[in-house]
Amino acid sequence: MTSADTAMDDGTIAVIGAGYVGLVTAAWLAETGRHVRVVEEAPERLDQLRRGIAPIHESGLQELLTAVMDDGRLSVTDDIADAVRGAGIVFIAVGTPPLPDGGADLRQVRAALGQLKKHVGATTVVVIKSTVPPGTTQALIESSRRDRLKAPVLTCPEFLREGSALHDCRHPSRVVIGGDDESAQARVAALFEELNTVVMQTDATSAEMIKYGSNAFLALKISFINEMARLCELIGGNIDVVADGLGTDPRIGRAFLNAGLGFGGSCFPKDVAALDETAGLHGHYFWLLKAATEVNLQQRRRFVVKVQEAVGGSLSGKRMAVLGLAFKAGTDDLRQAPSIDVIRQLVDFGAHVAAYDAVAGPKAAEIIPNVTICADAYECVRGADAVLVVTEWPEFITLDWRRIAGLVRRRIIVDGRNLLDEHVLADLGFTYVPVGRRPGKKSLRRRNASALLPSPAVG
Ligand SMILES: NC(=O)c1ccc[n+]([C@@H]2O[C@H](COP(=O)([O-])OP(=O)(O)OC[C@H]3O[C@@H](n4cnc5c(N)ncnc54)[C@H](O)[C@@H]3O)[C@@H](O)[C@H]2O)c1
Numbered sequence: 001m002t003s004a005d006t007a008m009d010d011g012t013i014a015v016i017g018a019g020y021v022g023l024v025t026a027a028w029l030a031e032t033g034r035h036v037r038v039v040e041e042a043p044e045r046l047d048q049l050r051r052g053i054a055p056i057h058e059s060g061l062q063e064l065l066t067a068v069m070d071d072g073r074l075s076v077t078d079d080i081a082d083a084v085r086g087a088g089i090v091f092i093a094v095g096t097p098p099l100p101d102g103g104a105d106l107r108q109v110r111a112a113l114g115q116l117k118k119h120v121g122a123t124t125v126v127v128i129k130s131t132v133p134p135g136t137t138q139a140l141i142e143s144s145r146r147d148r149l150k151a152p153v154l155t156c157p158e159f160l161r162e163g164s165a166l167h168d169c170r171h172p173s174r175v176v177i178g179g180d181d182e183s184a185q186a187r188v189a190a191l192f193e194e195l196n197t198v199v200m201q202t203d204a205t206s207a208e209m210i211k212y213g214s215n216a217f218l219a220l221k222i223s224f225i226n227e228m229a230r231l232c233e234l235i236g237g238n239i240d241v242v243a244d245g246l247g248t249d250p251r252i253g254r255a256f257l258n259a260g261l262g263f264g265g266s267c268f269p270k271d272v273a274a275l276d277e278t279a280g281l282h283g284h285y286f287w288l289l290k291a292a293t294e295v296n297l298q299q300r301r302r303f304v305v306k307v308q309e310a311v312g313g314s315l316s317g318k319r320m321a322v323l324g325l326a327f328k329a330g331t332d333d334l335r336q337a338p339s340i341d342v343i344r345q346l347v348d349f350g351a352h353v354a355a356y357d358a359v360a361g362p363k364a365a366e367i368i369p370n371v372t373i374c375a376d377a378y379e380c381v382r383g384a385d386a387v388l389v390v391t392e393w394p395e396f397i398t399l400d401w402r403r404i405a406g407l408v409r410r411r412i413i414v415d416g417r418n419l420l421d422e423h424v425l426a427d428l429g430f431t432y433v434p435v436g437r438r439p440g441k442k443s444l445r446r447r448n449a450s451a452l453l454p455s456p457a458v459g
Helices: 020-031 043-050 061-070 080-084 107-117 136-146 165-170 182-190 204-235 239-247 268-281 287-310 338-348 361-367 377-381 401-407 422-427
Strands: 009-016 035-039 074-077 087-092 125-128 153-155 174-178 198-202 319-323 352-356 386-389 412-415 431-433
Touching: 009 020, 009 080, 009 107, 020 035, 020 061, 020 074, 020 087, 020 165, 035 080, 043 074, 061 074, 061 165, 080 087, 080 107, 087 107, 087 182, 107 125, 107 136, 125 136, 125 182, 136 153, 136 204, 153 174, 153 182, 153 204, 174 182, 174 204, 182 198, 198 204, 204 239, 204 268, 204 287, 268 287, 287 338, 287 386, 287 412, 287 431, 319 338, 319 377, 338 352, 352 361, 352 377, 377 401, 422 431
Parallel strands: 009 035, 009 087, 035 074, 087 125, 125 153, 174 198, 319 352, 319 386, 386 412, 412 431
Antiparallel strands: none
8 A cells, every 4th residue: 555545634635726716725724624735836926825925815815824824734835745645635726727719728737637646546535626618527537547546536616706715715605516426525525514505516517517607607797787888878877777677686686787897807708718619619609608708808998999089089198097907806816807908908099008006006017018007096197188997996986086186187087897976076077987877877876776785896
């Protein structure tokens, strides 16, 4: 019997990949009393983690990380052999970024499985937490068996949302465990026993379909409300009121019906594209997914056109102040953020762009070099021909807009998230351009329905 075959302890867990999913999952597992070893290969992330610093922004993560590292329940390494020694369960939470054709790049997942082969035996359960297209885990199970990986392989797709990732780990809407080894599934299910949530055990492909179906459906909802918003701009009506009215129908629900700059981030765009690509490989033309993606891209272009119109037709030489860079509030993640597309278009049209985002700003400098990244919102808006709200950070609502009125060159706001109070701004002399209603149309929304309806962040 090799050391890899000795009885394993499900109270000892290894997590490969210290990103938004891996690190948050690891910290939560440690919080529940397990001993967790995190493997990270990126030198910068590893270095930060070794110094006890969370390399990503997630509410509550730094505090939890400090607590579980201090009491020895979570440790970090770049040595996979060291990490999986004695571990009953190994989670793979590496990236599956998009390929140029829209498919998911599975190289990190395959590499992690390859590394595990030498170090885990039949009594360890390997769980793929990364999002992989339907059919992938089953294929990996078969190829892993051929490659003599003794451990059972399952999929347990992750549903957490950036910005509330820790909360979502502690209170998941459901846990889905896919595979063909019932006893391995039961061991993984036991990790979630105390959570009082639905734990579904199913085949691997159904589990993957649930994950992709969820993200694709939410993306469709966002694109649908953005199409409705466009109709409101053309015909009349107020999209926020319309969304509240639609959302009170329990068959529809209010979540993900916020009109605006559409979806971005590391999941929706890539998962919609990967599901579409997978459908195509199987001979199915998935119209709805293509439409959702196209509407989403149009929404960004339309926003730039609105800005152009608001400043009188030409952006050449105009100063634009962009408030918000992260793909949504609560995160520092800039992957596929609408801000990047919008800013590139503004720059292409000859505008000078200054941007502010308290959390994502520092990371943005490398991605959008032609932009001045400002240390605060007031510096950002100084001399601006228009102020553009791109991310729904709540702090923008409570800015001193009277002060801003005195700092800008022209009092124009194009609000890509319908975040600000148009009446307050109108009183300060701003021209306010919202999404999904004609500027200046009074909104009765806030007085009644919204009190009943939670309005979760988009994306
Ligand atoms: N970010 C989200 O909100 C979210 C939500 C649900 C599901 N997912 C899925 O979870 C997966 C991970 O997403 P993420 O956002 O955490 O990615 P991420 O890029 O933030 O993190 C992945 C980490 O894995 C590390 N890594 C890759 N290969 C490794 C290896 N062999 N050994 C050690 N470390 C390795 C990378 O260096 C990186 O730090 C993706 O498939 C994603 O689609 C993400």
